[in-house]
Amino acid sequence: NAGVMQNPRHLVRRRGQEARLRCSPMKGHSHVYWYRQLPEEGLKFMVYLQKENIIDESGMPKERFSAEFPKEGPSILRIQQVVRGDSAAYFCASSPEGGRYTGELFFGEGSRLTVL
């Protein structure tokens, strides 16, 4: 499968625990984006990363959330000390170019986080 791969597909955490969501972009793509979909809402942009660089994190909550895209390995979205309001579907997308790229973003199947 050459698509965007996300894991885990489902993650259950208790309040105060940490959640780590992983995303491997499509082959040949070096630009990764994370979006969050809260229940009954549309997807909302969180962060844009290239290898070893955060390009735009304007959509990330100021606390508890962080993202990285290391030189080797998948991109990781990390949520520390999760709260019930973090329960959502987290989608990763990738593209072959960034900047003023006018093509589509390719989305993964999402990771569903449930906080008990």
Next chain:
Amino acid sequence: DQQVKQNSPSLSVQEGRISILNCDYTNSMFDYFLWYKKYPAEGPTFLISISSIKDKNEDGRFTVFLNKSAKHLSLHIVPSQPGDSAVYFCAASDHSGGSNYKLTFGKGTLLTVNP
């Protein structure tokens, strides 16, 4: 404040008929619009897009119309097929600001095409 609005949460259409999904936006800086389709437990997949320099874009059974003065776009599917049943998201971006990757999505419309 919702900058992209899809006011119909759901739409039901008979197979073979036309499906029309509507979307309104408030941010006049948006200059690129996309429709994504999403099946349950899957990620959104790109369907069709339109730049603000155009008022229509067609791809097979799918046509998107853009009315800039009304800040309104619509997706027409004709003829509708049962396999088109999915949630359709309207999305917009501001290319002029360079942040074309920062899509603003509507809440989606669930289309059901009945056989």
